[in-house]
Amino acid sequence: MSAIPGIVAVNTFREAVRDRVLYNLIFFALMMMAAAVLVGGVSIGIERDVMVNLGLTAISLFGIVMAIFIGVGLVYKEIEKRTLYSVLAKPIQRWQFLVGKFVGLLLTLVVNTVLMAIGLSAALFYVTRKFERGDGTIVIAIYFILLELALITALALFFSCFSSPILSTLYTLGIYVAGMFSPDIRDIGMVTSSPVVKAVAKVIYYVLPNFHNFNTIAAAAHSETIPLALIWQNTAYAGLYVVVILIAASAMFSGRDLK
Amino acid sequence: MSTPAIKIEGLTKDYAVGFWRKKMRRSLDHLDLEVNEGEAFGFLGPNGAGKTTTLKLLMGLIFPTSGSAQVRGRSIADVSMHREIGYMPEQPYFYDYLTARELLDYFARFFKFNAAERQERIAKFLGRVGLTESADVQLRKFSKGMLQRVGIAQAILHDPQVIFLDEPMSGLDPVGRREVRDIILELKKQGRTVFFSTHILSDAEMLCDRVAVLVGGKLLGVGAPKEIVSMEIHGMEILFEARPGSALPDKLTEQATHTGDRFRIEVPEAEVYSALDELKSSQARILSVTPLRPSLEDYFLKLVGQQKNTASASGVVPIEMSR
Amino acid sequence: MSASNSPRMVRYALLTIPVLFVLIIVLQGRIDASTAPLQQEKQELLIRSGPTLKKMSLGYDSLLADIYWTRAVQYYGSRVGRTGGKFELLAPLLDITTTLDPKLMIAYRFGTIFLSEPGSAGAGRADLAVDLVKKGIAANPDDWRLYQDLGFLYSIRLKDYPKAAEAYLEGSRNPRAQLFMKVLAAKVAQKGNDLETSKLIWDELYNTAQDPIVRQRALEHLQTVQAQLDLERLNESSEEYARKFGRYPTTVEEMRVAGLVGGKLQDPAGHPYVMGENGVPQLDPNSPIVLDPDQKAPLQ
Numbered sequence: 090m091s092a093i094p095g096i097v098a099v100n101t102f103r104e105a106v107r108d109r110v111l112y113n114l115i116f117f118a119l120m121m122m123a124a125a126v127l128v129g130g131v132s133i134g135i136e137r138d139v140m141v142n143l144g145l146t147a148i149s150l151f152g153i154v155m156a157i158f159i160g161v162g163l164v165y166k167e168i169e170k171r172t173l174y175s176v177l178a179k180p181i182q183r184w185q186f187l188v189g190k191f192v193g194l195l196l197t198l199v200v201n202t203v204l205m206a207i208g209l210s211a212a213l214f215y216v217t218r219k220f221e222r223g224d225g226t227i228v229i230a231i232y233f234i235l236l237e238l239a240l241i242t243a244l245a246l247f248f249s250c251f252s253s254p255i256l257s258t259l260y261t262l263g264i265y266v267a268g269m270f271s272p273d274i275r276d277i278g279m280v281t282s283s284p285v286v287k288a289v290a291k292v293i294y295y296v297l298p299n300f301h302n303f304n305t306i307a308a309a310a311h312s313e314t315i316p317l318a319l320i321w322q323n324t325a326y327a328g329l330y331v332v333v334i335l336i337a338a339s340a341m342f343s344g345r346d347l348k
Numbered sequence: 349m350s351t352p353a354i355k356i357e358g359l360t361k362d363y364a365v366g367f368w369r370k371k372m373r374r375s376l377d378h379l380d381l382e383v384n385e386g387e388a389f390g391f392l393g394p395n396g397a398g399k400t401t402t403l404k405l406l407m408g409l410i411f412p413t414s415g416s417a418q419v420r421g422r423s424i425a426d427v428s429m430h431r432e433i434g435y436m437p438e439q440p441y442f443y444d445y446l447t448a449r450e451l452l453d454y455f456a457r458f459f460k461f462n463a464a465e466r467q468e469r470i471a472k473f474l475g476r477v478g479l480t481e482s483a484d485v486q487l488r489k490f491s492k493g494m495l496q497r498v499g500i501a502q503a504i505l506h507d508p509q510v511i512f513l514d515e516p517m518s519g520l521d522p523v524g525r526r527e528v529r530d531i532i533l534e535l536k537k538q539g540r541t542v543f544f545s546t547h548i549l550s551d552a553e554m555l556c557d558r559v560a561v562l563v564g565g566k567l568l569g570v571g572a573p574k575e576i577v578s579m580e581i582h583g584m585e586i587l588f589e590a591r592p593g594s595a596l597p598d599k600l601t602e603q604a605t606h607t608g609d610r611f612r613i614e615v616p617e618a619e620v621y622s623a624l625d626e627l628k629s630s631q632a633r634i635l636s637v638t639p640l641r642p643s644l645e646d647y648f649l650k651l652v653g654q655q656k657n658t659a660s661a662s663g664v665v666p667i668e669m670s671r
Numbered sequence: 672m673s674a675s676n677s678p679r680m681v682r683y684a685l686l687t688i689p690v691l692f693v694l695i696i697v698l699q700g701r702i703d704a705s706t707a708p709l710q711q712e713k714q715e716l717l718i719r720s721g722p723t724l725k726k727m728s729l730g731y732d733s734l735l736a737d738i739y740w741t742r743a744v745q746y747y748g749s750r751v752g753r754t755g756g757k758f759e760l761l762a763p764l765l766d767i768t769t770t771l772d773p774k775l776m777i778a779y780r781f782g783t784i785f786l787s788e789p790g791s792a793g794a795g796r797a798d799l800a801v802d803l804v805k806k807g808i809a810a811n812p813d814d815w816r817l818y819q820d821l822g823f824l825y826s827i828r829l830k831d832y833p834k835a836a837e838a839y840l841e842g843s844r845n846p847r848a849q850l851f852m853k854v855l856a857a858k859v860a861q862k863g864n865d866l867e868t869s870k871l872i873w874d875e876l877y878n879t880a881q882d883p884i885v886r887q888r889a890l891e892h893l894q895t896v897q898a899q900l901d902l903e904r905l906n907e908s909s910e911e912y913a914r915k916f917g918r919y920p921t922t923v924e925e926m927r928v929a930g931l932v933g934g935k936l937q938d939p940a941g942h943p944y945v946m947g948e949n950g951v952p953q954l955d956p957n958s959p960i961v962l963d964p965d966q967k968a969p970l971q
Binding site: 184273280294336343 | 680684685687691692694695696699701702705737740741744883
């Protein structure tokens with residue numbers, strides 16, 4: 090019973106792998122990193138910091154693009170193309186289908202991110218010729234990027250259940266951008282004197298998925314140590330939020346008439 | 349009395365239409381139907397009658413406005429019931445990046461087969477539908493007819509007791525249709541229940557124990573095909589072909605339409621034997637002799653006309669016969 | 672099945688989602704605690720150029736200005752009171768804010784006070800504050816209050832009285848300017864940095880400030896100046912006492928008994944004034960008021 094989402098997941102992963110657009114994206118990302126190395130080679134005294142910054146930002150950006158690009162079509166495409174009909178006629182619950190789709194895309198993103206991270210490490214090593222202690226922070230930063238991608242995937246999947254890819258992209262991006270400015274939203278509550286604005290700012294701050302929590306790219310660039318507690322806290326945060334989104338999506342999708 | 353294979357009670361589906369979604373359109377109106385185990389049951393009706401709606405309701409793809417249904421005693425709301433049924437949607441679409449084999453493998457995994465059994469079944473059913481050669485071709489390269497065959501294969505590879513087919517013959521050439529008919533007959537011989545929708549009368553006649561007629565969302569009648577459909581034969585259609593080196597009778601060829609060497613002629617029933625004799629003496633090659641009857645559309649129009657004229661409150665023409 | 676939507680799933684969702692959200696909110700609090708030290712130690716502005724940000728903001732400059740303004744205040748608020756807090760990013764933050772929205776007047780006032788504030792409560796860079804205010808004047812030539820800020824900076828912080836008087840004068844030419852601008856122009860030109868003038872400057876700043884943090888600071892400075900004035904008068908009374916009785920008073924009470932001083936003998940923070948050695952009046956050691964060492968202090 091619990092293996093059924095896995096069946097869907099593997100199939101989703103296979104679909105992503107066979108989608109040629111994905112390869113273009115990865116190729117482009119790797120090109121960017123090669124360019125970063127080249128640029129670094131030209132200017133004297135390239136700082137590792139800048140390279141880590143650029144590299145991690147590239148990985149994060151491409152991950153987000155991929156997550157949204159594929160995510161918004163996950164369910165929508167199946168409904169439009171009617172491939173969903175024959176699947177749902179099998180002994181599978183709708184929520185199992187959604188979870189499977191989510192896991193499949195997440196798996197794809199993990200594989201891609203790890204590949205790109207290896208590329209970055211190789212480029213770093215090529216430039217600095219050694220491993221530093223600060224590299225541990227890079228690993229954590231990449232892990233946090235993955236957590237971020239999981240959240241974005243869940244959001245894209247949620248919207249994919251009931252709206253077109255264009256709208257879903259807008260909604261997902263909108264929530265992501267707002268989530269990045271989360272601490273600023275909370276701080277607006279601090280500088281204002283109106284109690285209404287204070288309360289609203291607080292509510293929005295806690296309800297919106299706080300993407301800023303995962304933003305450790307700057308810290309990694311400076312080889313700062315990240316408190317270990319943050320690792321399990323962010324994991325739990327992402328995990329809980331993903332579960333919330335998937336439950337909401339399942340509830341919505343379970344009662345929906347397919348065209 | 350044993351549990352019917354399919355039991356539908358008062359199944360109704362309304363859709364909200366219009367820009368503001370205020371108006372309701374009833375696409376299925378209180379359908380009551382029972383199908384027995386081992387029956388081949390035809391679900392007839394013109395396009396838009398509600399046949400596909402009914403099937404989608406039974407599969408849990410859409411949800412009823414009111415009413416209920418059971419398959420082998422289990423509610424259609426129970427997804428585990430899907431273990432025992434197979435479904436082929438109308439104009440099936442499948443993941444085009446998979447090969448036929450991969451698709452069947454994917455679907456087979458939803459059932460409890462071990463790896464060896466799975467492979468065995470895939471090979472067997474690919475063979476049954478004649479796709480063994482194309483097993484490892486990506487579905488995006490399949491023709492419509494081939495996709496139809498994949499559709500049937502995925503519907504039956506887990507040996508379901510009840511099989512639902514939505515327009516299984518559509519888009520197939522005569523050979524393909526023959527094959528589908530054979531499969532249905534074979535399933536029936538195995539004791540399974542086959543429920544399929546079609547608007548091709550002759551297929552229904554040939555295969556079904558009973559048929560139901562659906563028009564405008566309403567069930568107009570259930571019974572054996574013969575009872576439902578009148579036997580008004582307009583005439584006979586003869587397909588024939590000239591044998592090389594021999595001439596065809598002028599009178600017949602004048603009246604006939606032809607494509608290339610193949611001729612088609614309609615003759616009144618009474619004259620069919622004399623026409624055949626003429627063709628025989630000219631040594632023409634007889635391809636087929638088929639009775640002509642009104643099309644299903646004609647039949648349905650007549651029924652709808654009858655429905656309007658009848659004084660019956662429910663609007664149902666009482667042609668239901670005893671089972 | 673009569674229901675068309677799957678009520679079981681919906682009910683399940685309605686039950687579990689709020690519970691999960693509570694957990695999420697609790698977690699967020701923990702995360703905030705964990706990341707706070709990270710943010711304070713190494714705040715970084717990736718892009719420092721105001722004009723660049725303005726171009727990047729795609730027309731949403733005033734929204735972005737608000738965000739940077741909020742960040743500036745937060746930046747200041749989280750650092751004030753911590754020893755070693757340097758406020759290096761305050762000037763760039765305010766610069767960005769005012770480039771994005773040149774009409775955000777609170778930003779100029781805030782910068783005036785806290786960029787120039789010495790000690791641990793500010794950046795101690797009056798020059799940067801002057802730059803900021805001049806930038807504001809260029810963008811808002813009609814706002815006389817910016818001249819008030821400029822006058823404040825030159826007189827109190829930089830002790831450049833001619834420039835201060837000039838600023839107050841220029842501002843007073845605006846028909847909407849309040850009277851005190853003219854008054855201050857004259858006083859500063861005449862008396863420079865004396866206590867009465869300072870008191871007036873801080874008083875007007877306190878009255879016209881809208882930002883609560885700025886008001887608070889102005890009040891504190893006002894209290895300091897007032898205390899200074901009080902001490903000066905007490906000192907004069909102390910000298911008089913000495914002339915009359917041949918010795919300095921040992922308590923303030925003695926002077927009151929002798930009829931030389933009257934009224935409330937407390938500093939603005941509510942602590943009583945005490946007598947030090949040689950008849951030099953002082954603040955109560957428990958008083959939170961801190962005297963400004965730069966003020967003209969005749970009590971030596």
